[in-house]
Amino acid sequence: MLSARAAAASQSHAASLWKRGGGDAGGGSGCTSCMEVRRRAASVAVRAAPPKRVEAVAMESAAETAHSDKEVALTDGAADEDSPPEPEEELPVTPWAFSVASGYTLLRDPHHNKGLAFSEKERDAHYLRGLLPPAVVSQELQVKKIMHDLRQYKVPLQRYVAMMDLQERNERLFYKLLIDNVEELLPVVYTPTVGEACQKYGSIFRRPQGLYVSLRDKGKVLEVLRNWPERNIQVIVVTDGERILGLGDLGCQGMGIPVGKLSLYTALGGVRPSACLPITIDVGTNNEKLLNDEFYIGIRQRRATGEEYHELMEEFMDAVKHIYGEKVLIQFEDFANHNAFDLLAKYSKSHLVFNDDIQGTASVVLAGLLSSLKVVGGTLAEHTYLFLGAGEAGTGIAELIALEISKQTNAPIEECRKKIWLVDSKGLIVNSRKDSLQPFKKSWAHEHEPLTTLLDAVESIKPTVLIGTSGVGRTFTKEVVEAMASFNERPIIFSLSNPTSHSECTAEEAYNWTQGRAVFASGSPFDPVEYNGKTYVPGQSNNAYIFPGFGLGVVISGATRVHEDMLLAASETLAEQATQENFDKGSIFPPFTNIRKISAQIAASVAAKAYELGLATRLPRPRDLEKYAESCMYTPIYRSYR
Ligand SMILES: O=C([O-])CC(=O)C(=O)O
Ligand SMILES: [Mg+2]
Numbered sequence: 001m002l003s004a005r006a007a008a009a010s011q012s013h014a015a016s017l018w019k020r021g022g023g024d025a026g027g028g029s030g031c032t033s034c035m036e037v038r039r040r041a042a043s044v045a046v047r048a049a050p051p052k053r054v055e056a057v058a059m060e061s062a063a064e065t066a067h068s069d070k071e072v073a074l075t076d077g078a079a080d081e082d083s084p085p086e087p088e089e090e091l092p093v094t095p096w097a098f099s100v101a102s103g104y105t106l107l108r109d110p111h112h113n114k115g116l117a118f119s120e121k122e123r124d125a126h127y128l129r130g131l132l133p134p135a136v137v138s139q140e141l142q143v144k145k146i147m148h149d150l151r152q153y154k155v156p157l158q159r160y161v162a163m164m165d166l167q168e169r170n171e172r173l174f175y176k177l178l179i180d181n182v183e184e185l186l187p188v189v190y191t192p193t194v195g196e197a198c199q200k201y202g203s204i205f206r207r208p209q210g211l212y213v214s215l216r217d218k219g220k221v222l223e224v225l226r227n228w229p230e231r232n233i234q235v236i237v238v239t240d241g242e243r244i245l246g247l248g249d250l251g252c253q254g255m256g257i258p259v260g261k262l263s264l265y266t267a268l269g270g271v272r273p274s275a276c277l278p279i280t281i282d283v284g285t286n287n288e289k290l291l292n293d294e295f296y297i298g299i300r301q302r303r304a305t306g307e308e309y310h311e312l313m314e315e316f317m318d319a320v321k322h323i324y325g326e327k328v329l330i331q332f333e334d335f336a337n338h339n340a341f342d343l344l345a346k347y348s349k350s351h352l353v354f355n356d357d358i359q360g361t362a363s364v365v366l367a368g369l370l371s372s373l374k375v376v377g378g379t380l381a382e383h384t385y386l387f388l389g390a391g392e393a394g395t396g397i398a399e400l401i402a403l404e405i406s407k408q409t410n411a412p413i414e415e416c417r418k419k420i421w422l423v424d425s426k427g428l429i430v431n432s433r434k435d436s437l438q439p440f441k442k443s444w445a446h447e448h449e450p451l452t453t454l455l456d457a458v459e460s461i462k463p464t465v466l467i468g469t470s471g472v473g474r475t476f477t478k479e480v481v482e483a484m485a486s487f488n489e490r491p492i493i494f495s496l497s498n499p500t501s502h503s504e505c506t507a508e509e510a511y512n513w514t515q516g517r518a519v520f521a522s523g524s525p526f527d528p529v530e531y532n533g534k535t536y537v538p539g540q541s542n543n544a545y546i547f548p549g550f551g552l553g554v555v556i557s558g559a560t561r562v563h564e565d566m567l568l569a570a571s572e573t574l575a576e577q578a579t580q581e582n583f584d585k586g587s588i589f590p591p592f593t594n595i596r597k598i599s600a601q602i603a604a605s606v607a608a609k610a611y612e613l614g615l616a617t618r619l620p621r622p623r624d625l626e627k628y629a630e631s632c633m634y635t636p637i638y639r640s641y642r
Pocket of ligand 2: 245333336356357
């Protein structure tokens with residue numbers, strides 16, 4: 001947040017622009033400090049406004065400053081000390097004029113709108129009198145009303161659309177609702193409903209919620225990024241839409257995923273909404289259905305590949321660094337295997353990058369395994385692991401398990417990998433297949449006779465842990481699960497593919513086919529299951545437990561790179577949060593209701609690791625990192641604009 005002086009300075013900048021401005025809202029590159037003005041002073045580029053309204057902005061900014069909490073102070077500090085270098089070239093003068101967010105405009109500004117919660121005094125001060133019905137209500141009552149409305153919708157997609165509308169109308173209320181009702185609303189704004197939303201994104205599209213960078217923008221990506229109205233971005237989630245959850249290529253409509261992930265960054269991890277930037281890279285789609293869909297929102301061509309693809313990605317990555325500096329966390333999300341590993345390997349040398357599907361999923365599953373051990377006994381090294389699916393999630397998890405075993409036993413990583421077996425669409429990954437394997441699978445090719453089915457692999461390897469990351473539903477058949485139950489007292493079975501319809505088996509199947517003995521977790525949520533008079537509450541092994549806290553830890557420490565030890569630290573911290581009470585109910589994860597506390601703990605351990613590794617740049621190191629993380633978290637309580 002700007003200091004009062006800076007706000008006033010910004011305001012005079014706004015005012016002078018107002019004098020200079022030509023009128024209409026529109027695109028075009030924005031002067032970066034004007035972007036600040038737009039956000040900080042709640043200005044909206046619409047039309048020239050009378051000077052007295054400009055004063056109202058200054059008052060509002062001052063009020064916001066007065067109410068600024070640590071969440072804001074942190075970003076201010078960051079902006080002062082660590083502002084990314086200003087671009088060297090001359091910035092174009094924006095043709096925009098700025099009016100202020102008061103009156104009617106204020107009601108349509110989602111960052112500041114409070115609807116009926118504007119007080120009498122605020123209504124007087126901000127030209128709202130008469131624009132709202134007389135009732136003044138609390139934020140709590142607004143939450144109650146919207147939850148009541150949402151529950152009237154029987155179709156999940158209608159709830160999703162209602163939530164997106166709320167986010168566009170009143171951002172703080174959206175986050176308050178999500179935080180206060182996290183268990184109920186996570187499946188609405190996130191998996192599974194977000195999957196259906198992406199499939200139908202063109203039809204339900206109302207307003208853009210992120211930035212679209214398409215092949216047509218080649219050579220102009222910097223300009224595209226400059227059009228985004230925020231300056232101090234801390235986290236970007238970017239997808240190219242090629243592997244959305246387990247649903248495959250959804251092209252440009254994958255945008256629902258970065259939008260959803262970033263709303264969890266804010267709700268679960270406390271990163272300010274204005275510091276989050278959802279991006280979709282549109283290089284076309286190979287999804288014929290979408291190419292023929294009249295409502296499709298992306299470019300209508302088959303996917304660009306090879307040099308053309310990588311040139312656009314490179315231009316994008318360079319532009320991000322140029323505009324936002326080195327400390328913006330770039331989360332790669334739902335890229336296809338054939339790009340995900342290469343992009344991560346390439347850009348982890350030059351950028352602060354994190355692949356959620358490889359690293360985030362690995363970290364949450366490792367946490368799930370560490371707490372499963374408290375239920376089934378043994379050490380990580382004493383178990384045998386079999387995966388169905390050898391893509392980003394499968395190999396990412398496998399590698400993190402091997403790393404943790406190596407850390408615990410001091411054995412070489414190659415030895416530790418031998419405890420872990422993977423099955424892909426062609427069968428068990430074995431040495432004799434090595435030549436034809438994609439590079440990221442090669443380290444999992446062990447000595448064994450070739451086997452083509454999962455059931456054969458289960459019967460031959462006799463794993464204690466079975467993990468599904470195949471993206472294909474119902475592949476853990478009754479025979480497979482019963483085989484697991486025949487040689488394990490407590491088989492560990494994780495069906496991780498998303499959304500729910502792609503889960504390798506349901507929670508009910510896992511409990512029924514093992515007579516309630518399975519230690520089960522899934523990627524998407526399942527309702528509690530009754531079996532033999534006992535209620536089982538299955539845990540959700542979803543990277544949503546990790547990435548919000550992980551990202552917060554990176555941001556508060558000013559880490560410049562992601563290191564695998566930071567992932568291990570996140571896993572260990574999450575594993576410590578599961579209690580005997582959770583185990584008794586059948587879950588190896590704590591409930592999402594505690595997630596903000598858990599995220600602060602994860603952030604603290606990730607930040608501590610970053611300091612230990614010399615990767616943190618925010619100095620001095622706060623003494624109590626958990627308290628510091630908590631104090632930095634965004635809260636959606638309304639501010640007073642008097
Ligand atoms: O989004 C989720 O629920 C988990 C995830 O990253 C994926 O399945 O790709
Ligand atoms: Mg993903």
